[in-house]
Every structure is written in C-alpha cells, then in structure tokens.
Amino acid sequence: MLNLLSALEKAKAVIISGHTRPDGDCVGSCMALWHYIRDNYPDVHAQVRLESVPASYRLIPGTENIITNFDDDQACDLFIALDASDKARLVGAARYFDAADHTICIDHHISNQGYADENLVCPQASSACEVLAGLLDMDRVSLNCAIALYTGIICDSGVFKYSSTSRRTMEIAGQLLEKGVPGQQLIDGVFYQKTYMQRKLLGRCLQDSFLSLDGRMFSCIVRWETMRLFGASHEDLEGVIDQLRMTEGVETAVLISEDETGTFKFSMRSNRQVDVSRICEVFGGGGHIRAAGFSVKADMPEVFGRVEAMVKEQLDACTTD
Ligand SMILES: [Mn+2]
Missing domain, CATH: 3.10.310.30 (Diaminopimelate Epimerase; Chain A, domain 1)
Structure with a gap:
C-alpha cells in the first residue's frame, strides 16, 4: 500500500501535477495535496503545475498559485501525479516527472497501468480526491484542503449522482462537511451559477x-x-x-x-x-x-x-x- 505521508516526510521539493485540460477533480486533488503539504510540512517546498484552470474551478482556494508554464528546469525529489491515467496526459509536466528522483501516481481511472515508481489506482473510487482523502490524516486536513477535496468529489460524481458514488464517497464527504466546507456554495458555484x-x-x-x-x-x-x-x-x-x-x-x-x-x-x-x-x-x-x-x-x-x-x-x- 502506498504510504504518501512517509514519502512527504522525506521530501524536500515536491511537484504536483495532473492531466491536460484540468477538470474539477484534477484541480481539486492537486490543490488539496498542496494545502496539506503547506499546512503540515512547512519545510517542504511544493508547487502545482497545471495548464490554465477554467474559471468555475477558481473557487478552490489557492489556485492563483498554480504555475501554468512548463518552461523551466525546476528539479524535484518527489513528483506526484493526480487524476492522470497515463504519463502522456501530464503533457508539459512530464519533463518534471522524468527528472524527479521519485514518482507517485494517485488515480481512479481503470485504464491506468501504473506508470510511476509507486501507484495507487482505485477504479471503484468516485474521484482522485476520494483516493487522496484516504491517504491523508483527516485530523490534519484544513478547511482549504477540505474545500479542494469536496469540490473534486462533487465534480467527478456529478454531485453524488453517478454510479461511482459509494458509501465511502458519502462518508468522506461527510467528514469534509464537518470541517466546515460550504457545500451549497461550492455546488452552486461549480454547477449552477451562470452569468x-x-x-x-x-x-x-x-x-x-x-x-x-x-x-x-x-x-x-x-x-x-x-x-x-x-x-x-x-x-x-x-x-x-x-x-x-x-x-x-x-x-x-x-x-x-x-x-x-x-x-x-x-x-x-x-x-x-x-x-x-x-x-x-x-x-x-x-x-x-x-x-x-x-x-x-x-x-x-x-x-x-x-x-x-x-x-x-x-x-x-x-x-x-
Ligand atoms: Mn477524476
């Protein structure tokens, strides 16, 4: 079983990324991990690198810190891929994956063959956020981290509508609500709010x-x-x-x-x-x-x-x- 937390303990510089044309689960899982690292591992330098984020997902806290170019040679000792079913889906960020000392992949796509050094792929999970939540210490999840996870889960489950929604999905969502996640505001913001x-x-x-x-x-x-x-x-x-x-x-x-x-x-x-x-x-x-x-x-x-x-x-x- 992948032990994300012990990998984070050893890390100094972490690059987090997800798939091309990022959706809510991709942005949510990347930002949730970024917040978790910033909140609990202050000595670890973490950055999120993704293609530009659609406006409706910018209600996830911290998205203004996402680096949207892949031009530099930033090195890292740990690269974490989220919600990306194969390396090609990382597009520009694949160069950081290749250069990293160690790579981890956390995903829920059934087609994922496990392209990283360590992989956790749960095809039955509603979302990469659900898989990630299972690896974190819930007592150390901040409100910002919880908002990011909750947004990813509602996006990929169609607000708990698709068949991938399980008891576990609801239990994790329940724990996140207890952190103070503004559920209605996020669901309205992502799904229903229009100009x-x-x-x-x-x-x-x-x-x-x-x-x-x-x-x-x-x-x-x-x-x-x-x-x-x-x-x-x-x-x-x-x-x-x-x-x-x-x-x-x-x-x-x-x-x-x-x-x-x-x-x-x-x-x-x-x-x-x-x-x-x-x-x-x-x-x-x-x-x-x-x-x-x-x-x-x-x-x-x-x-x-x-x-x-x-x-x-x-x-x-x-x-x-
Ligand atoms: Mn997903």
Missing part, C-alpha cells in the same frame, strides 16, 4: 429549440448572429444541451452552434438508446455513446437532415427489437 448573459442566452436557445421524430429528438440551432448579439463564445453554451436532453420523452438532443467562420459545431447527447458517437463519426467527429460531437463547414440544414435520419434509424431499430 447574466449565459442565462439570457439559455432562454433564447430554449425559445428557439424544436422537437422532431415524435418528440424524441430535441434540437437547437444557434446562428453566429445570435452569438454575436449576446457577445457569447462557445463555452457560454455549456449546459444548454443537457436542458434539451433532460426533457420528458426526449431520447436525443442536438445543439448546433455556428462560429464567425461559418463552421457549425454539432453536439449530441442521448439518454438510453441512440449511440451518438456512431453518428458523429460519419462526419469526422467522435466521443462517447451518450455524448459526442463534430464540426462541419457545409450546408448545415442538409447535414442536420442526415443526422436526424440516422437518429430515426437507430430509434426504429430499438422499437422493432
């Missing part, structure tokens, strides 16, 4: 959306003109497609957004029956069975018609089975 513009844009999208295939497909087309009017970028549409998907009777949701070059980005989601990645692959895109996408610079109504026909074909195959 005024994003709220109005969501309203506009829902207003313009339309059903087809007997109410089983729900689509929305956002032209560049609308994006320009709202001063919106593609990220401002995040969450819109789930509003379409989580509609009674709907099996497949399609969100189409146009950019200034006339390129149309198709995002697709399905609930139970349609393999949307199969459809998106036809147009050079891809993804997962229930979430996929592609981009085309073509006759959008024609492409939309083909997508709709493919969704219908899959739905018809399900009902005749």
Whole structure:
C-alpha cells in the first residue's frame, strides 16, 4: 500500500501535477495535496503545475498559485501525479516527472497501468480526491484542503449522482462537511451559477429549440448572429444541451452552434438508446455513446437532415427489437 505521508516526510521539493485540460477533480486533488503539504510540512517546498484552470474551478482556494508554464528546469525529489491515467496526459509536466528522483501516481481511472515508481489506482473510487482523502490524516486536513477535496468529489460524481458514488464517497464527504466546507456554495458555484448573459442566452436557445421524430429528438440551432448579439463564445453554451436532453420523452438532443467562420459545431447527447458517437463519426467527429460531437463547414440544414435520419434509424431499430 502506498504510504504518501512517509514519502512527504522525506521530501524536500515536491511537484504536483495532473492531466491536460484540468477538470474539477484534477484541480481539486492537486490543490488539496498542496494545502496539506503547506499546512503540515512547512519545510517542504511544493508547487502545482497545471495548464490554465477554467474559471468555475477558481473557487478552490489557492489556485492563483498554480504555475501554468512548463518552461523551466525546476528539479524535484518527489513528483506526484493526480487524476492522470497515463504519463502522456501530464503533457508539459512530464519533463518534471522524468527528472524527479521519485514518482507517485494517485488515480481512479481503470485504464491506468501504473506508470510511476509507486501507484495507487482505485477504479471503484468516485474521484482522485476520494483516493487522496484516504491517504491523508483527516485530523490534519484544513478547511482549504477540505474545500479542494469536496469540490473534486462533487465534480467527478456529478454531485453524488453517478454510479461511482459509494458509501465511502458519502462518508468522506461527510467528514469534509464537518470541517466546515460550504457545500451549497461550492455546488452552486461549480454547477449552477451562470452569468447574466449565459442565462439570457439559455432562454433564447430554449425559445428557439424544436422537437422532431415524435418528440424524441430535441434540437437547437444557434446562428453566429445570435452569438454575436449576446457577445457569447462557445463555452457560454455549456449546459444548454443537457436542458434539451433532460426533457420528458426526449431520447436525443442536438445543439448546433455556428462560429464567425461559418463552421457549425454539432453536439449530441442521448439518454438510453441512440449511440451518438456512431453518428458523429460519419462526419469526422467522435466521443462517447451518450455524448459526442463534430464540426462541419457545409450546408448545415442538409447535414442536420442526415443526422436526424440516422437518429430515426437507430430509434426504429430499438422499437422493432
Ligand atoms: Mn477524476
């Protein structure tokens, strides 16, 4: 069993990193470990190196200390990778991994082969934060460390919704709440809080959306003109497609957004029956069975018609089975 604390006792300089395009669990686990080291090992120099952190995760305390470039030759005697399923996912930080005297990997991805000197991979855990929490002395976890862990857990478990959520997940979350973690504030901040513009844009999208295939497909087309009017970028549409998907009777949701070059980005989601990645692959895109996408610079109504026909074909195959 990996003994993180005894490794920290021996360390002098620690570099902490996670995967490319960091998400809440990645940022949360890295920052939680950073706080834990700063709070309990004042002689250890620790730094977190990640690609730039999306705004919604900056409510995790201390993220302003994250170093987002990988240009220098900073040496360390201990490198700790969190939430990164293979070394390639460390991207720029891999050079510090290679140069380190000792490496540790803490993760929950089933595909992780164990690329570090010491590895703890728990595929049944909800999050890297849950795995990390099990290695720390809970009596020495500060409020800032607890906030970081809690944020990672809610992000990767969809606020305790996904099947990876276990009794253990809830017990750890309970211990973190006892530290004073502002649960509602964090959940609102990460999942529900939008800007005024994003709220109005969501309203506009829902207003313009339309059903087809007997109410089983729900689509929305956002032209560049609308994006320009709202001063919106593609990220401002995040969450819109789930509003379409989580509609009674709907099996497949399609969100189409146009950019200034006339390129149309198709995002697709399905609930139970349609393999949307199969459809998106036809147009050079891809993804997962229930979430996929592609981009085309073509006759959008024609492409939309083909997508709709493919969704219908899959739905018809399900009902005749
Ligand atoms: Mn994760």
